[in-house]
Every structure is written in C-alpha cells, then in structure tokens.
Amino acid sequence: MRRILTGLLAAGLAACAGSALAQGIDDPTRAPYYDSFAGKRVAYIPVAMGFDLTEGWAAGLKEALEPLGMSIDIRDPNWSTDAGAQALTSLITEKPDVIVVHNPDVQSYARLLKRAEEAGIYVVQVNMRSAYSTDVFVGADYVGMGEQIGQRMVDKCAPANGGSGKVAITQGVLTAAASIYQMQGITNVLSKHPEIQLVSNQAADWDSTKAKNIAATVIQQHPDLCMITGFWDVMDVGTAAAIKESGKPVYLLTQGGGNRMVCDGLANGTYSESVVYFVPGQARDMANMIKYLLQQKQPAGATKTTLFTKLDFLTKDNMTAASCWDMPTKG
Numbered sequence: 001m002r003r004i005l006t007g008l009l010a011a012g013l014a015a016c017a018g019s020a021l022a023q024g025i026d027d028p029t030r031a032p033y034y035d036s037f038a039g040k041r042v043a044y045i046p047v048a049m050g051f052d053l054t055e056g057w058a059a060g061l062k063e064a065l066e067p068l069g070m071s072i073d074i075r076d077p078n079w080s081t082d083a084g085a086q087a088l089t090s091l092i093t094e095k096p097d098v099i100v101v102h103n104p105d106v107q108s109y110a111r112l113l114k115r116a117e118e119a120g121i122y123v124v125q126v127n128m129r130s131a132y133s134t135d136v137f138v139g140a141d142y143v144g145m146g147e148q149i150g151q152r153m154v155d156k157c158a159p160a161n162g163g164s165g166k167v168a169i170t171q172g173v174l175t176a177a178a179s180i181y182q183m184q185g186i187t188n189v190l191s192k193h194p195e196i197q198l199v200s201n202q203a204a205d206w207d208s209t210k211a212k213n214i215a216a217t218v219i220q221q222h223p224d225l226c227m228i229t230g231f232w233d234v235m236d237v238g239t240a241a242a243i244k245e246s247g248k249p250v251y252l253l254t255q256g257g258g259n260r261m262v263c264d265g266l267a268n269g270t271y272s273e274s275v276v277y278f279v280p281g282q283a284r285d286m287a288n289m290i291k292y293l294l295q296q297k298q299p300a301g302a303t304k305t306t307l308f309t310k311l312d313f314l315t316k317d318n319m320t321a322a323s324c325w326d327m328p329t330k331g
Helices: 003-025 030-034 053-067 081-094 110-118 142-157 177-190 206-221 236-247 260-268 278-294
Strands: 040-046 073-074 098-099 122-127 136-141 166-171 196-201 229-232 249-258 273-277 305-308 311-314
Touching: 003 249, 040 053, 040 081, 040 177, 053 073, 081 098, 081 110, 098 278, 110 122, 122 229, 122 278, 136 278, 142 166, 142 177, 142 229, 142 249, 142 273, 142 311, 166 177, 166 206, 196 206, 206 229, 206 236, 229 236, 260 273, 260 311, 278 305
Parallel strands: 040 073, 040 098, 098 122, 122 136, 136 305, 166 196, 166 229, 229 249, 249 273
Antiparallel strands: 273 311
C-alpha cells in the first residue's frame, strides 16, 4: 500500500510539474541581467567626432547599450588633447559607470585613466592605447599590423620581386599608439631586409593636406618610388591625390576602420590596398566587455583584458559587398 501511495504521489507531482512547464517558467538569470544595466551611464571621449571611426563606435555603443537602459554621454574634445584631459577630469568627479576613451597619444591621459579606475570607474580604451593599461583595450595589434605591412613592402617592392626597393611611410601623430607601435612592427621586418630603402618617414598629423604635400615632395625626389604606406585612409586621400597628379605608378597601402569610402576607393583606384580593422566589430566587442564588467561587478582596474581586432588586407580583387560598412545616418 505504501508503494502504491508513493507512486500516486509521485505521479501527481509530475503532473503538476508538467502543467507548470506547459505554462512556462521564468529564466532566473533574466532579471539580474537587465538589473545590471538599468540606469548605468557610459561616457565616451573620442579624439573628435565627425569621422568614420568615432561616429561608428558611438553608433555601435548606442545600438547595443541604450536598449538595455544605459545612457551614452559623448564628450567631444574636437582634436584638443587639453579639452580631452579636462573632460576626463570632470568625469572622474561625476563618476559615470564606464568611460570609453580614444587616446590621442600614449602619455597625455595615462595618469587620468589611472585616477578614473581608482575612483571606481571602469575604463575601456579603443584602438589607440595609453601607456597605462585599463580594464579593457579593444583595437588593432599595431605591432603585428606593422610586421604584416613591412612584409607587404618586401613582397611588392624588393628588387628580386621587380620593385625599386624604395618605400615611404606617412605616419599620423608620432606619439600616437597607431604610429609608435606600428613603426616597431615595420622596423622588425625591414631591419632584416636591407634591400628595402625607406626614403621618407614623416608625420602628417592625420591631416590630408599635409599628407599630400609630403607625398608630392617624396615622389618628386624619388620618381622610382615603389610604395607609400599611410597610417589612415582619411589622411591618405591627400596621398592618393599626390600620386595621381604625379602620374607615377606608386602603390598606396593605407589602413582604417573599413567604412564604405575605402571600398569605393579601392574600386576606383584611389587606394591600392587597405588594412581594415572593422569598426562595427570593435563597437560590438566594447559593448560586450562593458556588459561583462557591469555584471561581474569586480573593482575597477582589477583585471586587464585585451581584445585585438581581426585585420583584413583588402584589395579591389578580394573585397566583397560585406567588406565595408556604411556610416550611420543621423535622424
């Protein structure tokens, strides 16, 4: 009799459980997930707004985080390092939950980023890192990129491969991570290839007019120049114009975030090749790391995470419709 009663009870409980499951049960992780983000504030300090990289990162962060109840506060220093430092100083007092920063160089914000973490603010750096490592860095491995670019110089321009051996480099700002780390990678390769002659290595400060003037002078001095490597596709619009005006077959290897302009430029011959670190993917990685930090609730600065961005070397022949992205429209 006891076994029969036990069996009936078990059958009854199973029937009740089955009925409850049929009606659905709540996911126990769902409420804590959304509670981690509600009302949280993310402050974003680019070097400046108004161009593809910074606009794309902002759009990606908004798309990923605002639906979760977070706010995105953009502080635009408009290319002024002093204004950026002032914005960081103010934010340390205001204490947003997260600061996303695009460093103009490796030193200017270093102490302020450390102060921000000490104040309990998570700090995410994007694409150009500071000498001070924060909770997260998302961006290109510029040393590795430089090594790959150095090898492209050898492959395209070595006399054994039919080139003149003469190459030139147009950097952005000399103290920016994109310049100093990338040059290290290029040097790692070219130091092993004495047949490659670096005839010019100058900074255009991210300015297309300066880049054009530099390129025009170098081509005039070295009419057999094989390649110019520029460190940003927007700046290298000027380099491309100088090459076109010279009438010389100089190979232009540029780089950037992969917006539609670069694919158009590859298609029409403005650029010969571009190294792309895909901006929408970087925005996604930043948003995911922000969500991770806010859920884990570890003290700011407790961990240091680097997410290097996949690099694609695009040419007219290998790019596809999905290789580039369109700038967000502002409604």
